[in-house]
Amino acid sequence: MPNKALGQNGYYLPFVSPLNSATASQIHNSFRSVNQCKNPSPFDSSKRMAAIYSLYIINKSGGLIFYKDYGSAGRMDTNDSLRLASLWHSMHAISQQLSPVHGCSGIELLEADTFDLHCFQSLTGTKFFVVSEPGTQHMDGLLKQIYELYTDYVLKNPFYEMEMPIRCELFDINLAQAVLKDRVALLGR
Amino acid sequence: MAPVAPRSGDAIFASVERVNSELFTLTYGAIVRQLLTDLEEVDEVNKQLDQMGYNIGVRLVDEFLAKSNVSRCVDFKETTEVIAKVGFKMFLGVTASVTNWDADGTSCSLILEDNPLVDFVELPDTCQGLYYCNIISGVIRGALEMVSMKTEVSWIRDMLRGDDVFELQVKLIKQVPEEYPYKDDE
Numbered sequence: 340m341p342n343k344a345l346g347q348n349g350y351y352l353p354f355v356s357p358l359n360s361a362t363a364s365q366i367h368n369s370f371r372s373v374n375q376c377k378n379p380s381p382f383d384s385s386k387r388m389a390a391i392y393s394l395y396i397i398n399k400s401g402g403l404i405f406y407k408d409y410g411s412a413g414r415m416d417t418n419d420s421l422r423l424a425s426l427w428h429s430m431h432a433i434s435q436q437l438s439p440v441h442g443c444s445g446i447e448l449l450e451a452d453t454f455d456l457h458c459f460q461s462l463t464g465t466k467f468f469v470v471s472e473p474g475t476q477h478m479d480g481l482l483k484q485i486y487e488l489y490t491d492y493v494l495k496n497p498f499y500e501m502e503m504p505i506r507c508e509l510f511d512i513n514l515a516q517a518v519l520k521d522r523v524a525l526l527g528r
Numbered sequence: 529m530a531p532v533a534p535r536s537g538d539a540i541f542a543s544v545e546r547v548n549s550e551l552f553t554l555t556y557g558a559i560v561r562q563l564l565t566d567l568e569e570v571d572e573v574n575k576q577l578d579q580m581g582y583n584i585g586v587r588l589v590d591e592f593l594a595k596s597n598v599s600r601c602v603d604f605k606e607t608t609e610v611i612a613k614v615g616f617k618m619f620l621g622v623t624a625s626v627t628n629w630d631a632d633g634t635s636c637s638l639i640l641e642d643n644p645l646v647d648f649v650e651l652p653d654t655c656q657g658l659y660y661c662n663i664i665s666g667v668i669r670g671a672l673e674m675v676s677m678k679t680e681v682s683w684i685r686d687m688l689r690g691d692d693v694f695e696l697q698v699k700l701i702k703q704v705p706e707e708y709p710y711k712d713d714e
Contacts, residue, residue, distance in 0.1 A: 442600075462593050462600060463674045483594070490591035501586065 390525055391481075391518060392454060392470045395420070396489065398502045399464030401428035405505040409518065427468065431458065447479075461486055481521045488513050537617030540596050544618065553647045560660060570657040577659070581666020582673075589671035592618065604700050605633060607677070611668065611698075612638050620644055624696075637684060640694035651688050659683050665696060676704040 393415070396405035403424035408414050415423065431445040438445075449456040450473065457478035458468040467482050467489070492510035493499050499507060559580075563573045592598075596614050601607040605626075612624035621644060628637040645661050659665075665681035672679045678701040685691035 461590060463590055465590070486590075487594045490587075490594045494587040494590055 390472045390475045390522060391478075392472070393420075394469050394485070394514075394518075395424055395427070395467070396485075396505065397424045397428055397466045397468075400502070401425050402502070404503065407514070427456075427458070428466065431460070431466065457482060459483065459486065465489075475525070477521075477525070481517070484517050484521075485514065488517060537596065537614040537623070540614070540618045541621060544595060546621075549621070549644050550647070553644055553649075556645055556663070557649060560658075564655065564658075570655055574657070574659050574662050577662035578666040578669075581663035581668075582670035583666075584663070585667040585670020585672075586674050588619070588667060589674045592671065603633070604677070604703075605629075605636075607672070608636055608638065608698060615671075616640070628697075635697065635699040638696040638698060640696065643687070643694050646688055649688060656689070659686065660688050661686070661694065668696070668698065678702050678704060 391409050393406065393408035395403060398404050401424070403421050406417075406420045406424070435443050435445045445458070445460055447458055449458075453473065455471050455473050455475055455478075456468055457471065457475075458466060459479065459482035460466045465486075467485055469478055469482065471478060488510060489505075492513055493505050493507050494501075496507050496509070499505065560573070560577070563576055564570070567573050567576060592615055596618060598610055598614065601610060608626050612626050616622055616624045616638075622640060622642045624638040624640045626636055626638060628635075630636070643661060645664070649660060651658060651660065662683070665683065669679055669681045680697075680699040680701055682697050682699075683695070684697050685693055685695035687694055
């Protein structure tokens with residue numbers, strides 16, 4: 340039962356599983372070739388599957404309400420992910436203040452040697468960000484899509500309390516689908 | 529250049545999932561009826577409807593922002609226009625018009641000529657003080673609060689009370705600045 344496997348810790352994601360047959364390795368191979376010509380990564384790419392390493396959602400006061408990681412690179416324990424979330428929240432706020440541009444809405448993309456961090460903040464103050472492989476494109480589209488899923492499956496869930504950690508099965512399922520679809524689209528490009 | 533906010537909600541209305549409007553109307557009617565039975569006092573029902581609307585509004589605003597692709601409004605005038613033209617269309621399938629601005633631009637009226645909530649409804653003599661659609665005012669108040677605008681929303685005219693249109697007054701109390709970190713001496 341895939342639904343049963345969607346726990347807090349063990350996420351069911353068909354494309355991440357290393358044992359997942361020929362399709363997975365095909366995806367992987369074509370992905371490697373795309374990536375290598377552009378931007379060689381210092382990670383051992385044979386151990387890595389996902390273009391997105393992890394996804395975070397932080398509420399308007401800087402608390403981590405959702406964290407999920409995809410693939411082996413950049414995996415973090417709970418404490419580290421909480422720390423990263425609040426650190427990003429503060430950095431985002433500071434960047435808004437420091438920016439010479441009037442009406443700046445904060446950092447949208449942070450590029451590092453080993454990862455990119457794409458951030459989207461909704462007008463209500465909730466931040467969505469993904470840590471991805473360097474050079475991954477079209478993450479803003481995915482983030483907007485995740486925002487829509489959040490409004491549909493988290494905010495409309497009557498048992499979800501605002502600003503609290505997200506534990507909604509429908510959100511997990513639809514999110515997994517969206518990320519998978521995004522990956523397939525990425526390979527098609 | 530930021531994307532221009534859509535001036536009408538038609539496209540969004542066509543693309544979002546909808547329910548049968550009669551089912552919607554009757555469900556809302558059942559809620560109000562049940563509240564009247566439970567709370568007995570009409571004033572309490574008004575208050576409860578407003579609170580329910582508020583709770584809906586604080587969540588609904590995110591859906592609105594996510595699906596309508598509007599960008600930040602420059603002033604309160606634009607905000608009310610967006611609510612009337614895009615918001616009402618998206619969630620209720622009707623549009624409102626904005627009039628009666630006061631001199632300093634903080635208060636205006638939304639006029640609804642058509643309101644799907646009141647199809648089939650007539651108020652009995654025992655509930656003359658009831659604002660049947662008070663949930664809408666709560667939704668607007670809640671939604672605007674999440675985008676840092678404290679407002680007061682009240683009904684001026686109500687077709688169920690014999691007026692010719694629905695008129696909703698929206699008054700901006702204050703704009704809460706969302707900039708942080710706050711200064712140390714405050």
